Amino acid sequence: MDKARTLVVLIREPLILRFLQEDSAAAITIDAKRFLDRTTAETGWAGHYDWLRGSPERILGVRCWLDMLPPDSAQMVREAATSSPATEMTSDELRIWFSAARAFEDALSDDMDLGTHRVLSAEDGEVALTFDLTALTSSELRSLKGHS
Numbered sequence: 001m002d003k004a005r006t007l008v009v010l011i012r013e014p015l016i017l018r019f020l021q022e023d024s025a026a027a028i029t030i031d032a033k034r035f036l037d038r039t040t041a042e043t044g045w046a047g048h049y050d051w052l053r054g055s056p057e058r059i060l061g062v063r064c065w066l067d068m069l070p071p072d073s074a075q076m077v078r079e080a081a082t083s084s085p086a087t088e089m090t091s092d093e094l095r096i097w098f099s100a101a102r103a104f105e106d107a108l109s110d111d112m113d114l115g116t117h118r119v120l121s122a123e124d125g126e127v128a129l130t131f132d133l134t135a136l137t138s139s140e141l142r143s144l145k146g147h148s
Helices: 070-080 138-145
Strands: 006-011 015-018 027-030 033-037 050-057 056-064 087-090 093-097 117-123 127-132
Touching: 006 027, 006 070, 015 027, 015 056, 027 056, 027 127, 056 127, 056 138, 070 127
Parallel strands: none
Antiparallel strands: 006 015, 006 127, 027 033, 033 117, 050 056, 056 093, 087 093, 117 127
């Protein structure tokens, strides 16, 4: 599992984290449910994101911005975020928290990670977001996996 390349976050209650060993694709299947890409056709990328750290090597959550998404996809994410206490939505910024701890250090959390990041949805409207893990250290990855 240390070779995980992609984090999949299912926006539901409770929040579900899945780790994939491959890059995020335009379609993925999680728990027998098929999710299709809702990011832009031109880029297949939802924009940059920051890992929210409480201390060095300790991942508490992730934040991303919805301004690169088509309006209907951004609205879909906003609606999903209102259904989970593990998420916070302000304007175009979404924060996803992996635990109850939410006090993060700004100076440690400004990655502007440009890895693969997608927004996907299932036929029933469930939303999943993917984040590339390859820039994380082994300690950060272990911290993140401790939340799953």
